[in-house]
Amino acid sequence: xxxxxxxxxxxxxxxxxxxxxxxxxxxxxxxxxxxxxxxxxxxxxxxxxxxxxxxxxxxxxxxxxxxxxxxxxxxxxxxxxxxxxxxxxxxxxxxxxxxxxxxxxxxxxxxxxxxxxxxxxxxxxxxxxxxxxxxxxxxxxxxxxxxxxxxxxxxxxxxxxxxxxxxxxxxxxxxxxxxxxxxxxxxxxxxxxxxxxxxxxxxxxxxxxxxxxxxxxxxxxxxxxxxxxxxxxxxxxxxxxxxxxxxxxxxxxxxxxxxxxxxxxxxxxxxxxxxxxxxxxxxxxxxxxxxxxxxxxxx
Numbered sequence: 001x002x003x004x005x006x007x008x009x010x011x012x013x014x015x016x017x018x019x020x021x022x023x024x025x026x027x028x029x030x031x032x033x034x035x036x037x038x039x040x041x042x043x044x045x046x047x048x049x050x051x052x053x054x055x056x057x058x059x060x061x062x063x064x065x066x067x068x069x070x071x072x073x074x075x076x077x078x079x080x081x082x083x084x085x086x087x088x089x090x091x092x093x094x095x096x097x098x099x100x101x102x103x104x105x106x107x108x109x110x111x112x113x114x115x116x117x118x119x120x121x122x123x124x125x126x127x128x129x130x131x132x133x134x135x136x137x138x139x140x141x142x143x144x145x146x147x148x149x150x151x152x153x154x155x156x157x158x159x160x161x162x163x164x165x166x167x168x169x170x171x172x173x174x175x176x177x178x179x180x181x182x183x184x185x186x187x188x189x190x191x192x193x194x195x196x197x198x199x200x201x202x203x204x205x206x207x208x209x210x211x212x213x214x215x216x217x218x219x220x221x222x223x224x225x226x227x228x229x230x231x232x233x234x235x236x237x238x239x240x241x242x243x244x245x246x247x248x249x250x251x252x253x254x255x256x257x258x259x260x261x262x263x264x265x266x267x268x269x270x271x272x273x274x275x276x277x278x279x280x281x282x283x284x285x286x287x288x289x290x291x292x293x294x295x296x297x298x299x
Contacts, residue, residue, distance in 0.1 A: 056176015
């Protein structure tokens, strides 16, 4: 008997992915938020981010990719991981909720593909209700296989006091696994494909959520107004500051919802994450997606 320390492990973050693939020399630029130098190497960071979208952060997938850059082998590893998860449902979950766990799990790519990514029970099964699946969702969340991000109805400290428990988004544990579940091919992601544009937003939000999850003490939510006409992808607080974060998959900087939010609540700082260079405009920070893991340092 004695003291036990618990350490929560996540898939590799984008920075850890850079280290694992032999690019640690670029880490100091991100850590120090040296955006003048980062801009000079932005094509490297963007290409590495596309690789991270495909490979994700599961250790075996990253290890094999670091050794041979074989995208096909990465997908086979991810498929094996997903198969092992599904087998674990039957081994460890109560028998009566295993089918519901599988249905929720398999619905996540289609949930995130929607423009409004709020979890809809009707996408799991027609006529489904919250009480039918809340235990299954809790099981997946407790096991660390999904991130549950609740809505807040007002951006006040602490955000947890303003949570709407009925509205939430579900993200997978890893962006690479999400792409694998969706059957996303290498060329669509790395070379670009017009038919892939819709799902790119889902991958991008998944990536951002995954980076936020590794930041100690960061509480993660999202915001919509009562009419649903304004949705901010993430609203985070570190116990001192509340920051709205709008996520854009490409270089499109139109952020109507973020503007509406800022006009109503006048936050001290707001962030727009996109494939653009760093820029500070009054209280708005344009932060490159590949630097979103440095949010607290930037703030």
